Amino acid sequence: MGSDKLMGTAERHVALEKDTVTPQATAKAVRASERGPGAGEGATVKEKKPAARDEERMHDRALWIEEPARRRRLPDPVRTAAVRAVLIIAVTLIQAMVAVLSTLAGSWLAFPMVLSSVASTIAATWGVLDVWVTRQVWSQRNGVVSAPSSTARALRRERRRARREARAAERTQARIRRRGGAGQLSHP
Numbered sequence: 001m002g003s004d005k006l007m008g009t010a011e012r013h014v015a016l017e018k019d020t021v022t023p024q025a026t027a028k029a030v031r032a033s034e035r036g037p038g039a040g041e042g043a044t045v046k047e048k049k050p051a052a053r054d055e056e057r058m059h060d061r062a063l064w065i066e067e068p069a070r071r072r073r074l075p076d077p078v079r080t081a082a083v084r085a086v087l088i089i090a091v092t093l094i095q096a097m098v099a100v101l102s103t104l105a106g107s108w109l110a111f112p113m114v115l116s117s118v119a120s121t122i123a124a125t126w127g128v129l130d131v132w133v134t135r136q137v138w139s140q141r142n143g144v145v146s147a148p149s150s151t152a153r154a155l156r157r158e159r160r161r162a163r164r165e166a167r168a169a170e171r172t173q174a175r176i177r178r179r180g181g182a183g184q185l186s187h188p
Contacts, residue, residue, distance in 0.1 A: 085127030
């Protein structure tokens with residue numbers, strides 16, 4: 001810190017450039033590397049290459065990197081119930097805080113706020129239970145999505161194939177009956 005007081009502004013700027021990579025220092029190093037090795041403000045070739053790479057990295061870096069979701073999004077009815085519950089809980093907490101502060105201040109508002117806080121606590125409990133019930137109902141109505149490797153999906157696929165084959169055989173038999181057996185080489 002003592003040597004900083006003895007340095008002028010220009011000297012401090014040069015000292016900072018040597019210690020840190022700033023956009024200005026990077027641009028200077030790129031310009032110096034374009035002029036050729038050894039040209040410039042005493043920068044060596046070793047210092048120029050990392051600076052040029054830093055400049056390239058700054059331009060290639062994406063602004064937005066999409067990450068896969070950790071969990072699937074909640075179904076719409078469940079999400080709606082959850083938002084409603086969070087809002088009710090927030091209002092309940094605000095009312096409880098106002099009731100406490102009103103009581104400490106000796107305000108006439110304390111008693112009505114305590115009563116409304118009790119009512120809001122009941123409503124908040126109902127809201128949380130509503131989220132739970134809505135989630136259960138949604139799961140029962142829409143079922144659990146099976147994984148692609150599940151045996152239930154394979155069994156359904158086999159049943160569908162068997163039904164398709166049975167319908168195709170029935171259509172073929174009906175077509176043969178309509179023609180009266182014409183076109184058959186042998187009869188059973």
